[in-house]
Amino acid sequence: MGVEMGYIDDVIDKYGKEQRGLIPSLLEIQNEYHYLPVEALQRVSERMSIPKIQIYQVASFYKAFSLKPRGKYIITVCLGTACHVRGGQMLIDQVGRLLDIKPGENTKDMQFTLEAVNCLGCCALGPVMVLDGKYFGSMAASKVEKVLDKFMEREVTANG
Amino acid sequence: MAKERTVEAIDLEQRREKILATQDPSRVSIKVCGGTGCLALASDEVAAAFETELKKQGVEGSVELKTTGCPGFCEQGPLVVIHPEGIFYTHVKPKDAAEIIAQTIVKKEVVDRLLFKDPKTGEKITYETDVPFYKQQTRILLKNSGIIDPRKIEDYIAVGGYKGLAKALFEMTPEQVIEEVKQSGLRGRGGAGFSTGKKWEFCRNAIGEAKYIICNADEGDPGAFQDRGLIEGNPHSILEGIIIGAYAIGAHQGFIYIRNEYPLAVELIRLAAEQAKENGLLGENILGSGFSFNVDIQLGAGAFVCGEETAMMASIEGRTGEPHARPPYPAQSGLWGMPTNINNVKTWAWVPHIINNGASWFGQMGTDKSKGTTIFSIVGKIQNTGLAEVPMGISLRHLVEDIGGGVTDGKKLKAVQTGGPSGGCIPESLWHLPVDYDSLAEAGTIMGSGGIIVMDESTCMVDIARYFLNFSKFESCGKCTACREGVERMYEILDYITRGYGREGDIELLEELGNAVKAGSLCGLGQTAPNPVLSTIRYFRSEYEAHIRDKTCPAGVCRELITFYIIPEKCPGCGLCLRNCSEKAISGEKGEPYVIDESKCIACGLCREVCNFDAVVVR
Numbered sequence: 001m002g003v004e005m006g007y008i009d010d011v012i013d014k015y016g017k018e019q020r021g022l023i024p025s026l027l028e029i030q031n032e033y034h035y036l037p038v039e040a041l042q043r044v045s046e047r048m049s050i051p052k053i054q055i056y057q058v059a060s061f062y063k064a065f066s067l068k069p070r071g072k073y074i075i076t077v078c079l080g081t082a083c084h085v086r087g088g089q090m091l092i093d094q095v096g097r098l099l100d101i102k103p104g105e106n107t108k109d110m111q112f113t114l115e116a117v118n119c120l121g122c123c124a125l126g127p128v129m130v131l132d133g134k135y136f137g138s139m140a141a142s143k144v145e146k147v148l149d150k151f152m153e154r155e156v157t158a159n160g
Numbered sequence: 161m162a163k164e165r166t167v168e169a170i171d172l173e174q175r176r177e178k179i180l181a182t183q184d185p186s187r188v189s190i191k192v193c194g195g196t197g198c199l200a201l202a203s204d205e206v207a208a209a210f211e212t213e214l215k216k217q218g219v220e221g222s223v224e225l226k227t228t229g230c231p232g233f234c235e236q237g238p239l240v241v242i243h244p245e246g247i248f249y250t251h252v253k254p255k256d257a258a259e260i261i262a263q264t265i266v267k268k269e270v271v272d273r274l275l276f277k278d279p280k281t282g283e284k285i286t287y288e289t290d291v292p293f294y295k296q297q298t299r300i301l302l303k304n305s306g307i308i309d310p311r312k313i314e315d316y317i318a319v320g321g322y323k324g325l326a327k328a329l330f331e332m333t334p335e336q337v338i339e340e341v342k343q344s345g346l347r348g349r350g351g352a353g354f355s356t357g358k359k360w361e362f363c364r365n366a367i368g369e370a371k372y373i374i375c376n377a378d379e380g381d382p383g384a385f386q387d388r389g390l391i392e393g394n395p396h397s398i399l400e401g402i403i404i405g406a407y408a409i410g411a412h413q414g415f416i417y418i419r420n421e422y423p424l425a426v427e428l429i430r431l432a433a434e435q436a437k438e439n440g441l442l443g444e445n446i447l448g449s450g451f452s453f454n455v456d457i458q459l460g461a462g463a464f465v466c467g468e469e470t471a472m473m474a475s476i477e478g479r480t481g482e483p484h485a486r487p488p489y490p491a492q493s494g495l496w497g498m499p500t501n502i503n504n505v506k507t508w509a510w511v512p513h514i515i516n517n518g519a520s521w522f523g524q525m526g527t528d529k530s531k532g533t534t535i536f537s538i539v540g541k542i543q544n545t546g547l548a549e550v551p552m553g554i555s556l557r558h559l560v561e562d563i564g565g566g567v568t569d570g571k572k573l574k575a576v577q578t579g580g581p582s583g584g585c586i587p588e589s590l591w592h593l594p595v596d597y598d599s600l601a602e603a604g605t606i607m608g609s610g611g612i613i614v615m616d617e618s619t620c621m622v623d624i625a626r627y628f629l630n631f632s633k634f635e636s637c638g639k640c641t642a643c644r645e646g647v648e649r650m651y652e653i654l655d656y657i658t659r660g661y662g663r664e665g666d667i668e669l670l671e672e673l674g675n676a677v678k679a680g681s682l683c684g685l686g687q688t689a690p691n692p693v694l695s696t697i698r699y700f701r702s703e704y705e706a707h708i709r710d711k712t713c714p715a716g717v718c719r720e721l722i723t724f725y726i727i728p729e730k731c732p733g734c735g736l737c738l739r740n741c742s743e744k745a746i747s748g749e750k751g752e753p754y755v756i757d758e759s760k761c762i763a764c765g766l767c768r769e770v771c772n773f774d775a776v777v778v779r
Contacts (some may be wrong), residue, residue, distance in 0.1 A: 019478035021478065022478040023461055023478055024459065027420065058480055080382030081611070083382075090766070121379065121385035121422055122200050125237070135196065135200035141766050
């Protein structure tokens with residue numbers, strides 16, 4: 001996906017050129033592209049007059065940002081304490097086995113990215129997994145395959 | 161001196177009366193929980209099914225359908241409550257909507273199968289107020305969660321919302337507001353427990369061109385979600401508290417720093433701020449009082465350390481969230497060098513109640529030094545997971561066994577963990593302790609933000625300590641060497657122990673390192689990161705010793721120390737485990753007991769999870 005400079009400019013105009021607009025702007029760009037493309041960061045640096053090194057510092061410090069491209073669909077498995085004691089690790093291992101990736105990696109076809117998160121705040125329903133923005137509560141490692149299959153089926157139908 | 165009431169304050173009362181006049185308390189209302197917890201169980205589909213069915217059965221005109229925030233009993237979700245009777249339905253699925261409308265709404269009959277069954281007595285309970293989980297709580301902050309629609313400011317105004325703000329603006333001076341909060345004894349609900357009134361006073365008295373206030377909604381402690389629940393259930397109550405605080409301190413700009421990981425809470429607090437502005441409750445000349453205040457919503461970007469106040473301020477300024485040494489305290493030199501006051505979501509939510517009801521009313525609840533109620537998230541290996549609001553000082557046992565309903569699957573309780581990665585584990589022998597700031601500190605943990613994680617005999621305490629250190633290692637900002645390197649080394653030692661490479665002297669080394677990390681770190685993250693290790697060594701030393709000396713994991717968790725085994729007498733040979741084994745480590749004939757090949761087994765535990773006959777065990 002190419003970076004639309006017009007879009008980047010709009011985002012910066014929305015949050016202002018002051019330093020305090022930097023994190024909100026980066027979050028919005030991250031949401032749009034699922035990562036922070038280098039061209040986008042260069043544009044942000046020029047337009048906000050913030051040195052690239054400072055932008056890199058912020059982008060690499062906060063865990064919400066990714067400097068590498070990510071898959072079309074993000075799978076997030078919660079490893080908060082409540083999910084951990086209810087088998088969150090088993091869950092993420094199983095997703096990893098099925099998709100043949102480790103947390104933080106993309107599948108070869110760039111369809112999925114697997115991520116671990118330290119708490120989603122749905123602790124009562126642990127272990128929790130989020131697939132493309134949809135929450136799955138009270139998950140179990142044995143249910144992962146079915147959930148993934150169903151999702152793929154629906155996506156394939158939706159995309160013709 | 162009390163100020164004179166102006167026309168605008170009366171306007172709010174008139175608006176309230178107008179809203180109340182349009183509401184009919186006897187009208188049938190279906191309330192579907194739309195909090196993140198119930199949403200994870202597809203409560204949005206349940207609400208949509210009700211909407212369709214109401215039309216289909218021709219009763220949409222006489223019945224109100226409302227999506228509310230989280231009332232707290234997440235375990236039983238999706239939750240549906242039928243008012244005015246308060247009939248309480250649990251685990252409601254979209255296909256149940258038709259029956260609920262036909263039976264309960266039209267025929268006034270209860271759908272028995274959807275009622276809550278008390279696991280202790282086996283009795284079915286019809287009304288929400290009779291459910292033991294709710295009955296044993298003192299719900300003040302959570303009172304309206306589950307009743308009002310968080311997307312509607314009218315709902316909040318109807319239940320007395322913004323009354324406290326009007327009272328503060330028109331009947332009290334800022335000093336009087338601070339005095340009231342100080343007198344109440346309210347202590348910061350973020351975990352540190354500092355007097356809120358005093359904190360405000362420092363900031364009010366500090367000299368600066370501008371003053372700022374911040375609402376800390378960066379709820380990062382894993383296992384705690386009361387801030388999310390509160391924002392999703394009643395966002396205006398937090399906003400009202402913030403505006404009152406701004407008036408007391410003399411701030412005209414505020415920030416709500418909220419986790420990016422809470423999309424629904426972000427949406428709802430944003431909407432609440434917009435509505436408050438439209439209604440003259442936020443922005444220029446609030447309610448015509450002459451006081452102006454604005455609030456910006458700032459999203460966190462996934463850094464746990466930003467929950468620390470100096471790191472949070474750096475993050476709002478657009479920099480990396482690294483804490484700095486205090487003093488100077490934020491009240492002296494905070495955001496952009498100006499006096500700044502930071503409080504947690506729950507602290508802000510208390511403010512309108514204290515202004516409305518007075519300091520002495522608040523002081524009646526709780527203990528001598530820890531007053532009021534607080535919200536706990538009770539999670540982990542327990543029956544009734546969810547949010548519970550109770551007076552400070554009740555015993556842990558009451559919280560876990562009575563309100564929480566005890567442990568699941570008849571297993572034995574082992575410990576509770578409080579305070580997130582900064583806290584510690586408390587063994588069952590100490591559960592008589594009252595839950596307040598000071599008692600928990602004595603037991604080697606902290607109150608923290610109120611997450612209570614219950615652990616049973618199948619939880620390994622060494623694994624838990626390793627888990628928390630992994631968390632702190634990941635979240636350490638890296639500024640202080642003691643935290644950056646010390647936590648890493650402690651993690652490595654724990655990791656070795658859980659993998660069977662522990663050596664004599666490791667426990668002592670962990671203790672020594674832990675104390676060094678505490679002493680050598682600037683902020684709360686490093687100062688408390690060793691707590692989970694030190695507290696588990698203090699109370700569960702024998703588990704460490706079993707890992708180190710006998711190379712066994714008594715709880716059956718640490719993968720490299722356990723082997724899976726199928727009990728032949730219990731295995732009917734259904735083949736389910738074989739079909740689920742990714743490593744082809746299970747073999748056997750259908751109808752005969754199956755066998756696990758240890759050399760191929762990766763101890764993923766899937767076979768044990770799927771077995772319906774408890775035939776797979778850990779040795």
